[in-house]
Amino acid sequence: MDKKSLITSMEKFIGGSAFINKSQLAKFLRRSRTAIPDIVSGLDYLETGRERRYFIPDVAQKIMDMRRCWIIYERCKQMLRSFNAERDTC
Numbered sequence: 760m761d762k763k764s765l766i767t768s769m770e771k772f773i774g775g776s777a778f779i780n781k782s783q784l785a786k787f788l789r790r791s792r793t794a795i796p797d798i799v800s801g802l803d804y805l806e807t808g809r810e811r812r813y814f815i816p817d818v819a820q821k822i823m824d825m826r827r828c829w830i831i832y833e834r835c836k837q838m839l840r841s842f843n844a845e846r847d848t849c
Contacts, residue, residue: 765819778812
């Protein structure tokens with residue numbers, strides 16, 4: 760998955776719009792709405808009445824950044840486990 764394909768998928772899901780709200784994002788990601796504030800925190804938005812709409816490329820970038828952080832975190836955990844296993848065998 761790359762940023763461009765993520766943007767394209769989100770735009771198709773929304774129906775061609777360049778902006779997405781929290782409920783639409785939750786449905787797109789198949790996550791609960793409680794997970795969405797972490798994704799959109801710090802992003803600029805347009806306030807339209809009762810909702811905030813976020814620019815899809817900004818949301819996609821944030822998702823990619825969070826994904827990279829998760830991958831690095833998992834690799835560090837794996838390295839630490841292997842280090843501890845080697846240390847225990849010495």
